[in-house]
Amino acid sequence: MSSNDGDSLPLSSQAPLEPSNKPNGLFVRFLNVVERLGNLLPHPITLFALFCAAVVVISGIAGYFELTVVDPRPEGASGRSSDGLIHVVSLMNAEGLRMIVSNLVTNFTGFTPLGTVLVALLGVGIADRSGLLSAAMRTLVMGASKRLVTLTLVFAGIVSNTASELGYVVLIPMAAMIFHSLGRHPLAGLAAAFAGVSGGYSANLLLGTVDPLLSGITEAAAQMIDPDYIVGPEVNWYFMFVSTFLITFLGAFVTEKIVEPKLGKYDVSEAAIDLSEQKMDSVTAVEKKGLKAAGLAILAMLAVLALTIIPEGAPLRNPETGLVAGSPFLKGIVAFIFICFAIPGLVYGRVVGTMKRDIDVINAMSHSMSSMGMYIVLVFFASQFVAFFKWTNLGAVLAVSGADALNAVGLTGPLVFVLFIMMCGFINLMLGSASAQWAVTAPIFVPMLMLVGYAPETIQAAYRIGDSVTNLITPMMSYFGLILAVASQYKKNLGIGTLVATMLPYSIVFFIGWTCFFFIWVFGFGLPVGPGSATYYTP
Numbered sequence: 001m002s003s004n005d006g007d008s009l010p011l012s013s014q015a016p017l018e019p020s021n022k023p024n025g026l027f028v029r030f031l032n033v034v035e036r037l038g039n040l041l042p043h044p045i046t047l048f049a050l051f052c053a054a055v056v057v058i059s060g061i062a063g064y065f066e067l068t069v070v071d072p073r074p075e076g077a078s079g080r081s082s083d084g085l086i087h088v089v090s091l092m093n094a095e096g097l098r099m100i101v102s103n104l105v106t107n108f109t110g111f112t113p114l115g116t117v118l119v120a121l122l123g124v125g126i127a128d129r130s131g132l133l134s135a136a137m138r139t140l141v142m143g144a145s146k147r148l149v150t151l152t153l154v155f156a157g158i159v160s161n162t163a164s165e166l167g168y169v170v171l172i173p174m175a176a177m178i179f180h181s182l183g184r185h186p187l188a189g190l191a192a193a194f195a196g197v198s199g200g201y202s203a204n205l206l207l208g209t210v211d212p213l214l215s216g217i218t219e220a221a222a223q224m225i226d227p228d229y230i231v232g233p234e235v236n237w238y239f240m241f242v243s244t245f246l247i248t249f250l251g252a253f254v255t256e257k258i259v260e261p262k263l264g265k266y267d268v269s270e271a272a273i274d275l276s277e278q279k280m281d282s283v284t285a286v287e288k289k290g291l292k293a294a295g296l297a298i299l300a301m302l303a304v305l306a307l308t309i310i311p312e313g314a315p316l317r318n319p320e321t322g323l324v325a326g327s328p329f330l331k332g333i334v335a336f337i338f339i340c341f342a343i344p345g346l347v348y349g350r351v352v353g354t355m356k357r358d359i360d361v362i363n364a365m366s367h368s369m370s371s372m373g374m375y376i377v378l379v380f381f382a383s384q385f386v387a388f389f390k391w392t393n394l395g396a397v398l399a400v401s402g403a404d405a406l407n408a409v410g411l412t413g414p415l416v417f418v419l420f421i422m423m424c425g426f427i428n429l430m431l432g433s434a435s436a437q438w439a440v441t442a443p444i445f446v447p448m449l450m451l452v453g454y455a456p457e458t459i460q461a462a463y464r465i466g467d468s469v470t471n472l473i474t475p476m477m478s479y480f481g482l483i484l485a486v487a488s489q490y491k492k493n494l495g496i497g498t499l500v501a502t503m504l505p506y507s508i509v510f511f512i513g514w515t516c517f518f519f520i521w522v523f524g525f526g527l528p529v530g531p532g533s534a535t536y537y538t539p
Contacts, residue, residue, distance in 0.1 A: 045374075048381035051440070052388055056100075059392035060092025069400040086400065089392050099391060104384070111383035117213050118372065123338035125368025126361060127345030130354045132294055133160075135287040137171055149178065150192050154251035157196020158203050158244050161210070167197035173486050180266070186490045187502065188260040194483055195251040195506040198471040202464035203243035207233055212334050214460060217438050220386050221446035222456040224396050226537075233333050235457040236464065239521060239529040243514065250513050251506060258505045270491050290351035294344035301343060305336070382439045395443035400451060412452040414523045417462045420445065421515055424466025429474040438463060450537045457533035458522060465518060469510040472503040 042050070068085040081087070090096055108114070127133050140156050153175045160167030172193045179189025202210070212233040219231035283291075308316040309329050316329035329336070345364075349355025355364070389395045411419075427437055441463070449459045474480065488494045521527050522535055529535075 045378050045381055048378065048385050048439070051385045052381065055385065055388040055392060055394065056091045056096070059088060059096070059388075059394060060090045062088035062392075062394065062397075063090025063092070067397065069397050071400075086393050086396050088394060088397055091388060091392060100388075103387065107383045107387040108380050111216065111379055111386070114216075114376070114379050114383070117375070118369065119334050120208070120212065120337045120341075121368045121372065122365045123341035123345070126349070126355075126364045127341040129360075129364035129367055130345040130349030131287070131352060132290070132345045132348040135283055135291055135348070136294075137167075138174070139283050139288075139291060149182065150252045150255050151248055153178070153189060153192045154196035154200070154255070155244070155248045157193045157198075157251075158200040158247060159205055160197055161201055161204055161208055167193070168483070171197060172483060176486060176490060180490075185260055185263040185266040187266075187487055188255055188263055190483070190487055190490075191259050191502050191506070192251060192255040194503065195254070195472060195510075196247065199468055199503075199506050199510050200244070200247040200251065201471055202236075202468045203240050203247050205241055205244055206340075207237060207333060207337055211236070214438055214464070217386070217442050218446060218456050218460045220390065221395070221442040222450065224390055224443065225447045225450050229456065231456050231460070232331060232532075235530040235533045236461045237530045238527070238533075239461050239518070240464070242521070243517070246513065246517055247510065250509050254505050254509050259502060263502075266490075271489065286352050290348040293351045294348040297344045297347040298340070301340060386439060386443065389443045396447060398444050398448070400447075414519060416449070416452070417518070418515060420449070420459075421462050421466040421511070421518075424463050425470040425511065428467050428470045437467060453536050453538070455534035455537040457529055458535050461522075461529040462518060465511075465514045469507050469514065472507050473500050 067088045071080050071084050071086045091100065124133075137156055137160060140152060153171075157167050157171055157175075160171055172190055175189040175193035176186040177189075179192075180186040215231045215233045215235060218235075219229065222229040222231060305316075308314050309327075312322065316327055318327040346355055346361060349360065355361055424437070424441070427441065445463075446456050446459050450456060484494070484499055487499055491498070522529065526535065
């Protein structure tokens with residue numbers, strides 16, 4: 001989706017400038033190698049198509065040699081074969097061909113993340129096209145005191161993740177302008193917002209479109225071990241909610257104590273554009289009126305929602321246990337994401353005049369769907385890969401073998417998550433899409449870590465840390481070129497190495513701080529990462 005204010009921010013629309021400097025340093029040279037290797041990879045859609053073909057071929061070879069492992073599940077468990085072994089199932093035969101052809105459509109339409117993400121985005125689309133999200137973000141950032149502007153920018157970047165690319169297109173260019181207007185280095189403002197938007201991608205106060213996306217992939221991977229295991233979109237919410245404040249303070253600390261002092265005083269002669277031509281629209285009186293009306297709509301919705309959840313016997317509680325855990329509310333959380341964006345967006349649009357007729361609402365939802373074409377194509381091939389991997393039992397075999405290896409070397413304690421988070425961060429350097437990376441790695445690592453005793457919800461929370469912290473330093477991140485273009489306008493001939501060096505302190509501090517917080521939260525205090533989420537799993 002695009003923001004209504006994108007046209008008034010010329011920074012976000014220019015193509016990346018060609019960097020002419022030759023950055024030095026061992027780590028920067030390493031990142032340049034990663035960039036070149038990453039550029040050799042095909043498009044993620046092509047990559048998933050190749051993965052599908054590879055699974056078919058490998059399953060044929062493994063099936064020919066009758067590859068098996070001992071099934072660790074107890075006798076009589078659902079899905080366990082009578083001989084107690086997990087056999088690789090070949091797709092390179094007549095039966096395999098029939099399975100592929102017969103299930104091609106249902107693999108796609110039944111892929112859990114597809115429907116949940118699209119439904120959530122219908123609501124986000126209304127809020128975005130009405131102008132609510134942009135106005136709220138500008139109010140939050142431009143209304144902050146000078147003392148709190150850095151904290152506010154990082155925080156706004158994190159919460160902007162509920163609205164797709166709004167943070168990249170609007171907030172990051174705006175942050176550079178704000179810092180420049182305050183006499184501070186504009187690249188420090190850009191870095192602070194970038195840290196929140198991208199480095200804090202997995203943290204948020206609200207559930208967003210990424211939550212059902214990842215939980216659907218996690219659920220499919222978990223069901224390779226436990227066919228009845230359910231992973232809802234809310235399973236990491238507690239941890240990610242509190243992580244929002246952790247990343248906000250860490251991001252502000254790095255900006256003011258490390259990045260801004262290193263950048264020094266800004267010299268306007270370094271700019272590649274005339275900074276006097278920059279435009280940053282303030283919130284108008286009509287927009288303020290719309291925000292107040294939208295705020296009242298949100299309060300009214302929360303009051304109604306509370307009446308359906310809080311009282312004993314409320315209709316959205318679990319009818320069997322009377323608890324919120326496992327309730328229709330949590331199972332239908334995507335519907336509430338849709339409503340909580342759609343209704344305030346509609347109210348705001350009616351007040352400011354952007355949503356005058358029903359066709360305006362329809363166009364807003366249509367626009368959000370039109371921006372998802374690439375995602376839908378990606379999901380088609382990703383869903384086939386996940387299904388093929390599950391049918392063949394290759395994931396289960398790899399998981400059992402990996403779990404046996406971890407047991408053999410004694411690496412089954414909580415420290416296994418340090419290596420897991422590091423591995424996810426490393427893979428993210430080359431495969432920047434959160435969904436694409438998790439669709440590839442979840443079928444292996446979720447079952448593997450389940451077999452050594454950890455619940456899928458906890459595994460997913462750890463993955464999200466690794467996936468976020470290296471977003472800032474990988475050229476494979478889809479908006480890296482946009483950030484480089486914006487930064488290049490404030491510093492002539494700025495290259496990839498300069499941008500990476502600026503953002504590297506955030507990645508290091510986020511990795512250390514967030515990982516330590518994960519261990520304190522999960523293993524120190526024994527707190528669940530989300531509503532009804534388990535920490536440990538017993539096969």
